[in-house]
Amino acid sequence: MKPALLVFLLLLAACARYSLVPPGSHEIDDAYTVQTSIAWSETSAGSAELWTVDGPSLEAVRFFAALEDGDALFEFHGRDNYPRFEGRMTASEVMEFVVDSLALAGAANMAATDLRPMKFGTLEGFRFELTFLDADGLEYDGLAAGAVADERLNLILYTGTRAYYFPKYKSQVERLIASVRM
Amino acid sequence: MTRRWGRALLPLILLAAASCVTPGGEPGALTDIAPGERPTLESDEAGLWMEVDRIENNLKTSGHIVRDPELNAYVRDIVCRLTTDYCEDLRIYIVQVPHFNAAMYPSGMMQVWTGLLLRAENEAQLAYVLGHEIGHYLRRHSIQQWRGVRGIADALVFVQIVAAAAGQGYLGYVAQLAALGSIFAFSREQEREADQIGFELMARAGYDAGEAGRIWEALIEEREAADDPERFIFFSTHPSSEERMETLDRLAGEYSGQAGLTKTNQDAFIDATRAFRTAWLRDEVRKRDHGGFQVVLDNLIEAGEGVGALHFFQGEMHRLRGDDGDESEAVAAYRRALEAGGAPAETHRSLGLLMWKAGELGEAGRAFEDYLAAAPEAEDRAMIDSYLRQIEGDQR
Ligand SMILES: [Zn+2]
Numbered sequence: 069m070k071p072a073l074l075v076f077l078l079l080l081a082a083c084a085r086y087s088l089v090p091p092g093s094h095e096i097d098d099a100y101t102v103q104t105s106i107a108w109s110e111t112s113a114g115s116a117e118l119w120t121v122d123g124p125s126l127e128a129v130r131f132f133a134a135l136e137d138g139d140a141l142f143e144f145h146g147r148d149n150y151p152r153f154e155g156r157m158t159a160s161e162v163m164e165f166v167v168d169s170l171a172l173a174g175a176a177n178m179a180a181t182d183l184r185p186m187k188f189g190t191l192e193g194f195r196f197e198l199t200f201l202d203a204d205g206l207e208y209d210g211l212a213a214g215a216v217a218d219e220r221l222n223l224i225l226y227t228g229t230r231a232y233y234f235p236k237y238k239s240q241v242e243r244l245i246a247s248v249r250m
Numbered sequence: 251m252t253r254r255w256g257r258a259l260l261p262l263i264l265l266a267a268a269s270c271v272t273p274g275g276e277p278g279a280l281t282d283i284a285p286g287e288r289p290t291l292e293s294d295e296a297g298l299w300m301e302v303d304r305i306e307n308n309l310k311t312s313g314h315i316v317r318d319p320e321l322n323a324y325v326r327d328i329v330c331r332l333t334t335d336y337c338e339d340l341r342i343y344i345v346q347v348p349h350f351n352a353a354m355y356p357s358g359m360m361q362v363w364t365g366l367l368l369r370a371e372n373e374a375q376l377a378y379v380l381g382h383e384i385g386h387y388l389r390r391h392s393i394q395q396w397r398g399v400r401g402i403a404d405a406l407v408f409v410q411i412v413a414a415a416a417g418q419g420y421l422g423y424v425a426q427l428a429a430l431g432s433i434f435a436f437s438r439e440q441e442r443e444a445d446q447i448g449f450e451l452m453a454r455a456g457y458d459a460g461e462a463g464r465i466w467e468a469l470i471e472e473r474e475a476a477d478d479p480e481r482f483i484f485f486s487t488h489p490s491s492e493e494r495m496e497t498l499d500r501l502a503g504e505y506s507g508q509a510g511l512t513k514t515n516q517d518a519f520i521d522a523t524r525a526f527r528t529a530w531l532r533d534e535v536r537k538r539d540h541g542g543f544q545v546v547l548d549n550l551i552e553a554g555e556g557v558g559a560l561h562f563f564q565g566e567m568h569r570l571r572g573d574d575g576d577e578s579e580a581v582a583a584y585r586r587a588l589e590a591g592g593a594p595a596e597t598h599r600s601l602g603l604l605m606w607k608a609g610e611l612g613e614a615g616r617a618f619e620d621y622l623a624a625a626p627e628a629e630d631r632a633m634i635d636s637y638l639r640q641i642e643g644d645q646r
Pocket residue numbers: 382386436440441444487488
């Protein structure tokens with residue numbers, strides 16, 4: 069038996085600790101700042117800073133800052149093999165990295181669409197959209213915006229249930245992305 | 251007993267589990283399950299069935315269930331030809347998980363994972379694995395195991411905890427079975443029995459018994475090459491041993507003597523699975539278990555179906571591994587894919603990305619243009635156009 073496995077299952081059920089993000093300017097790990105006009109609850113989730121209003125399984129914005137060679141998007145406990153960021157990745161490969169990470173983390177029927185160039189702060193970046201099902205068959209939408217500079221990845225990933233929560237905060241998230249300053 | 255209570259007991263159960271992995275002798279044999287039989291409400295089996303039913307109810311709504319009616323009908327038809335009497339009692343779920351596995355629960359829930367459908371070369375190989383699982387079911391091996399290891403009451407708590415893992419995506423299913431397997435793995439005797447029954451069912455349905463050893467051999471080969479052999483979920487519930495291949499060879503010898511057992515139904519199998527193969531191969535790539543995937547691809551290429559796409563995925567494996575020499579291996583694989591025909595348009599894109607990084611701007615530009623020509627509606631068209639502009643700028 070691998071006790072680590074069951075402990076992991078148990079930990080997944082445990083509650084994360086949240087703190088309040090008031091409206092205003094917020095620095096993400098010394099890498100970039102964003103402006104929000106609404107309040108969010110903040111917690112850390114693996115290498116990301118996670119913001120949510122109604123709960124991360126309903127809607128969540130994940131901010132990744134300065135991921136380096138070998139970093140993962142999520143924590144894959146007990147696994148040796150998982151998608152890792154590489155400093156020389158093109159936008160296409162970053163999208164593959166995000167999609168494959170989400171799929172390995174449990175998303176089904178992953179599809180990424182409309183990969184296109186977009187500024188991330190002052191950087192030449194990219195943007196794409198996502199659809200997937202969670203393990204319970206619930207439909208989700210997502211979007212991602214980011215840029216690789218100096219072989220480091222900055223990324224904002226927003227996911228939420230298609231039926232209500234994703235559209236509810238989508239315009240707020242669009243404003244967050246547009247507000248990025250390096 | 252609630253699920254919450256089961257969770258609270260976890261540390262105790264871990265201790266209990268650690269102290270009881272080796273069952274003391276063979277558990278008492280039970281009579282075979284009869285068609286249509288369910289345990290009576292007052293029996294210890296009934297509680298366990300209820301928990302397993304809960305796992306099944308979670309599975310029913312899962313995003314990982316393959317709902318395609320034709321593929322489901324195809325697999326169901328094989329099962330029903332193998333075991334006419336029990337056909338009604340078995341509920342088959344095709345689950346999109348990139349691991350070789352089929353699992354038969356004592357309640358009649360049968361899971362067939364897409365990793366098995368990808369790896370089987372023909373219907374006879376699939377029929378052997380399904381027949382083997384049915385063998386465990388008929389002989390009630392899991393109930394025997396659960397009684398023998400710890401008593402049904404403790405088993406129940408354990409299964410409840412395992413059921414709680416269902417919400418974590420397909421790795422949750424892998425974790426479920428790994429956890430079950432770590433405590434309730436079938437014994438060697440039970441494995442022999444299941445193989446015996448599997449062969450009988452296969453032979454009765456007219457399949458070529460020699461195929462059983464072939465899929466088993468391929469699986470062992472994959473495990474040996476895998477970057478993470480511990481993740482071989484099928485082996486965790488069905489322990490393999492040196493003598494396993496001998497048993498299979500002996501059984502194949504016994505049955506191959508019988509006339510008329512030549513059916514592999516390779517064409518029917520390929521027709522039924524062709525439309526799904528690209529998605530299943532993509533799932534394998536996502537695991538990043540490059541060593542194991544290489545063996546799977548080599549075996550599929552040898553089988554000869556859809557070779558263009560297989561070479562493309564070989565290229566993807568090398569591109570994503572990125573060790574010394576992988577870049578040129580990837581380029582060679584993409585070129586083989588394009589030569590063989592039937593490769594996806596993405597082959598050009600992947601080739602373009604590699605060429606661009608290697609500084610081969612002319613080749614990269616041509617590959618990206620070929621990609622857009624092959625996939626004019628590509629979702630990443632705007633980005634590829636921007637690559638082409640950058641390349642053009644760099645070439646000046
Ligand atoms: Zn077995």
